[in-house]
Each structure stands twice: as structure tokens, then as C-alpha cells.
Amino acid sequence: MSISAGVAPKVAVLGAGFAGLAAATRLADAGVEVTVLEARKRIGGRVWSEQVEVQDRVCTIERGAEFVLNGYQAFRALGERFGLALVDTGMSYYVRSLAETPSITTEALAHAGQRAAEFARDLGRAASVDEVLSSLGFPEEVDQALRARIEISSAAPAVEVSARALDQIASFAPLPSHRLAGGNQRLATELGRRLGAAIRLGEVVTAVEEREDGFRVRTATGEAHFDGVVVALPLGVLLHGAVDVPLNPDRRAAMSRLTQGHAAKLHVPLASPVATSAVMSVPGRFWTWTAVDDAGTVAPVMTGFAGSTPALAGLEIARGPRQWVDAARSIRPDLTFADSRSMRTSMGERTDVDGDAVLTTWSDDPFALGAYAAHSADLTAADQRALEGGAGALTFAGEYIDPDFTGLMEGALRSGHRAADALLARTRPLACLR
Template identity: 55%
Template sequence: MSAARNPTVGVLGAGLAGLAAATHLSEAGYDVTVLEARDRVGGRVWSEALNTGHDFASIVERGAEFVLDGYDAMRELLDLTGLSLIETGMSYYVRALVETPEITTDDIAAAGQRAAELARTLPGAPSAEEVLRRLDLDERVVEALRARIEISTTVGTDKVTAAALNHIASFRQLPSWRVGGGNQGLPKALATRLGPAVRTGEAVQRVTQLDDGVAVYTAHSAAVFDAVIVALPLEIVRDRRTVQLPLPEWKQTVLDRVLQGHAAKLHLPLRSSAPTSATMSVKGRFWNWTAVDASGDVAPVLNGFMGSEAALQAAAVHEGPARWADAARAARPDLSFDTDLPGLVTDWSADPLARGAYSSHSPQVLAGDGDVLEQPVGNVYFAGEYTDADFTGLMEGAIRSGQRAAQRVVHQLTSTPTASRQAIG
């Protein structure tokens, strides 16, 4: 009989979910291999330097940006890696309207509160749009609330559950943070701790259950692990043409009830810094902000986020930043834009390894779906922001889901002796 060895676990995806899982497993003494299709780690957490024409480059977030209250798991990983947060000086929750400045944030907050209360009285699982249509309020206020929901959930109000109002209705002036030097610093630091266990440029093509483990095939190699954690974006998980995963009907059915929204980011250089700010365009379904960066000053950049497929199509985001940039500049005449420098647009729906932004719940999502989304299929486990009921669509949700998947693997494998195994193929 072969001698027992450390259990082996393959982690598919080097985003925050996958790296959080791999970190937990590595610290538990497991032999971990992380396979990432991109040539970088971080997934939808992507920081990059933007040329603003100044003596320094500003680090912008092309993906996930704001760290909010309750991000306890993320803060623990930041402590582990020696990274720190910086306060942005503006609030993610409060956005002044550019088209109708006479409608205040308090007006929208009150409408959101009424909508959330109304949703709780309606039978079944209504959509957000069903609730909005029942509000007896100034239509401009209702439309502003509708825009806020569509921007934040990245899907239309007729598709997303009214439960989204519980988050959207928060308009308190709470602080917002970023990782100093860029949010991607966290996945980079976790990958550094894991060392050669993280292999970029390895696109997984197929995962197969075997009698004695799980086989993972890439374009370059094949290997068998005792367990595998699938930490890929929702659209990639449920598209069998991209990655063949063992998804029985009960798993596929629940996956299909979750929405993956559509969003893009925009960054425009400024000739000079401006005060911190946050504004929202109801018509364009985007919001913009200026914020403090790691230098302690407000970065000379206007940042933007646009949500929903209809908004991205109307702004022709797939063609580049021009139309959106013009709209953003028109919405902020108080800022001095450097039009000699190109704006930077990131269309996550066009990214072949994401095919969308982050997830939201449709009215068809059931109370126990979160457990089913994370439920393993044999020794194949699942993690990702789409599986987390409390922090759906957020960095914190990705991290927590990865840690839970790792804990499940440890629970399953910790007392099971494992014989030596060789790579296949």
C-alpha cells in the first residue's frame, strides 16, 4: 500500500474566491494548484495605472472598486498580507442627480425606503419594477430610484428581485475604502504567498469525476486531484462550450435562476484635481466620482460606472469610450478634463473570461438556492460571488465563498488517507 500523502486540491480561477480558497487550504497543509486562464491574477479585480499627464500615474480600478462596511473577511486577508485601506473621501451610497438637481438624495432615500416596505407586503417574489409601478410618487423620483437599482444591480428592474431594494435603499453617508495602491494588490499578494502553486495562462477545458479523484484538463496538461474548487464567473460555469463541468440537472437549474449583469467602467484624466464627489445620470444609467487615492490627495481622474445591458448598448460602449465620455463630461462641467489624453473604458460583458459584471438575483431565485449553488457535485466544489447570499456580487462575497468551499474540502478530506497519484495525459 502506498504511503499517505497530503491531499491535493485543484482550484480553477485566481480571482478573490479562488485565491481565498487556496490560501485557506495551503495554510491547512494541503497541496494546492491554482489554474488561471488569464496572464494575471485577480479576475474581475483589476488595477491599472492611468496616464493623467501629471508627473505621476493614477491607479484606477477597472473592476471591483469599493470596500464597504462589513467586509470583515477581506480585511482579515489584508491584515494577513500587510496591505492597508485608504478612505476615498466620498460615499458609495450618496450620489447627486445631474439632470434634476432639485431632487435630493433624501428624496430618493425616502422613495427607496417606501419601496422596500411595499415589497415586503406583496405576495410571492415580485420584481423591483412591479414595486416601482405601485409607488404613488413624483415620476422623476421613481425614475431616479429605477436608475439607481439598474446601475447597482447591472440588470433591468423588470428582471431583478425586489429584495434588491433592501440594499439599494441605503443612502446613508457611510465611508468607502480602496486598497492602497489598488485593489488588485490583494490577489497579487495572495498569489505571491502561494508561489508556484499559481499557474497563469492555464485555461481549463474539462473537469471529469473519477473513481479516485477529479481529473482536470487544460490545453497544456492534465492532472488528477482529490478535490477541485470551481471559482469561475457564473457565465463561464454554466456555459458547457467553454468549460465542461459535471453539472447535474439540479445544479444547472439553480444556476440558471441567477442573473449575471452587464457593466462597464470609465476613467477620464483631469487637468487638475477636484474635490471629492459622486453624481448620477438617470438618463445615461451611470454614475461618476472623484476620490482620494493612496497619495492622500484627490486623484486627477473622473471615474465612472455604467450598469445594465440596455445602457451599455445605448452608449455604444463596445465601440469605445467616446459616447460615454462625452456624456460624462457634459454631466460634470465643473471639472477640467484633459481631452488630449484618451479615456479608458472597460467593458466586462465583452471580456471572454467574464462575459458580464457580477451577479444579481431574479424573482425566481428561491430561499435555499444559495446552499444549492455551493453544494458540491461529488468532489467538485463551487465558489464565487454568485453563491454568497449576503454579499452577492461583491468582493466580500467572493472571499467568503472561497473560504467556505475550502472548509468543506477540509471537512471531507481531512480524515481520508490518500495514496500517491501521478499526472495524467
């Protein structure tokens, strides 16, 4: 990608999730002519906030990514840029009581998690979470609790997840957890407002073709020429070949050594006021919580999250939310679930509302084909470099790329900035663009 005298290069950004929006905004701020092609009729991707009415009160539910965690520097900086307020949820994503084995304290589980993380660091070679836990020989109940925590958070079986993830996933420090007031999708909305008409919704990209003079991007409705391309499509879409994108052998091999996670979320209305809470089911491989919203009190909604394909199968997610609701009732006798049809919603795509429950999945969404990614044990440092690297004026962005915040909103934003910076490095001097 090069600059002709005073002429801004044209860049296509494929996808208007957090990664694509972060890349597009960075490029637009530098004077690049950006076109964002998004298959959905909305922006935000797997960050999806909905308004629901429960007990005559409007609440925000996060049908996708939810918690703003420790170290979310890019997220917080963008929030400050657009004047978006963070809400302390009053509970901690990192601390969950065990429904079936309450005798195992949070402190005991934290100690076991720290031992596992230290063992993985001292091992001196790559290993899976399963290998590390099997080597330590924890008591069965502690072992299963750790596995459940890791599999839920990774959205994948422990045998498929790198033990390097233990440093982050096995953290049980009671750090605060936040959300954006009014929903995390508000950040996407503000980024989209900055980009304006550069975003084209309902544009399903089918192929990217590299040519001598740039790139031809084909969609279901036509094609256009660009000087550069940022591919900010979900890993599942790329792995399944849903879009024909040039992938060099190193990148393709690295992507094959990532673990595609599969997860589901559940929202159920409550009939009476509650306190904040976080309770995990070890055999069910899901956890539930209640949290403070921007009204300053605990919202009358229980949220659930189940991670890994075996967990979703065990809860019979493919048949709807009924079995999961029953399982949640069994571990949450402290909650009074509301009567059927007590939660009124105005849902967008992929609605699954069954009585009083809202179920959200991503693996059956053709524009996602999975939740988020995790590193497998055999992902090497060379693989990580291949994931982060670009091929000339073709760069990639997505939560699966970032090495430190893999699978998280922060990772998506950082990868978008990194992809944009790689393109901008090829467009000097930038002064002529401003």
C-alpha cells in the same frame, strides 16, 4: 476526497480571482496540496488595478471591482493579515447627486428607497424591483431615479432583479467607502505570493471529469488528476458552457435563475484639481465620481460606471468610449477634462484606450463573459442551497454564490472560504496534514 496516511490530498482550484485565491489559500494553510489553474496571464480576475500617469502624478485606477464597503469582514481580515492599508475615498458609494434632476434631494431618494425596501419585505412573496416600484406609484422622476440607481448597481434591468436587493442597493446612508492603497489587486498579489508556484497562469481549463478515484482536469495543454476540485470560474463562463464542468440538475436550474450583469467602467484624466464627488445620470444609467487616493488628495481622474445591457447600448460602448465621454462632459460641467493623450498607461489585456479615455468591459472578455451577478425574483431558498452546496469533493466558489454579498468582492472571498471549508470537512483529521 480522503487522506491516506500522512499524504496530503491534491486539489485543483479553477480560477485565480478573489474566490479562487481565497479558497486556495484556506486549503494551503490547512496543508492541502493545491494547484491553481488560471487562464489569464495575471491573477485577480475581475479585480484589476492599473497605474496611470496624469499631470506628472502616478494614480491607481480600478478597472474592475473598486469599493470596500460596509460589512466587508473577510476582505478587511485578509488585508490586515498581509498588512495592506485601506484608503478612505472621501466620498460615499451610497450617496450620489442627480445630474438631470437636482431638485430631488438625497434625503428624498433615501426615503423612497426605504419605502421600497419595506414594501418588498412586507409583500410576503418574491417580486422583482420593477414590480415593487410599479406598485408604489412614486412620482415619475423619483421612480426613474430609483430604477437608475438599482439598475446601475445591479448591472441589470429592474425587471430582472429580485426586490430583495433593495435592502442593500437602496441604502443611501452616507457610509464611508474605501479602497486598498495601491489598488485592490494588491490583495490578490499577496494571496498569490502565499501560494507561490501553486499558481499556474495561462492554463485554460476545458473540462472537469469525475472519475471513481477523483477528478481529471483537462486544460488546453494537457490534463492532471486531483482528489478534489474547487470551481471558481465566473458565472458567465459556466452559463455559456465555456468549460465542461459537472453540474447537477438543481445547481444548473439555480444558476439559470441568476441574472448575469453587464457593465463598463470609464477613466478620464482631469486638467485641474477637484473635490470629491459622486454624480449620477438617470437617463444615461451611469454615475461618475472623483475620490481621494493613497496620496491623500483627490486624484485627477474621473471614473464612470454604467450598468445594464440597455445602458451600454445607449452609450454605444461597443464602438468605444467617445459617446460616454461626451455624456460625462455634459453632466459634469464642474470638471475640466484634460487634453487628449494626457494619460499615459501601461495596459495589460483587453486594452481600449481612445485618446484621453480608458474603457473597460467584461462581457466581451472570454474568461468572464459578464460583469457580476444579481438574484432574480424567482430564485428560491432551495436554489440558494443548491448554489452553496457541493457535490462530494467538487465545490463551487464565486461572487454569484454568496447570499448576502452577491456580486461583490466580499461575496467572492466568503464563497471561496466556504468552498474550501466544505472540502476540508472531508479531510479529517487535519492534524496529519500539518
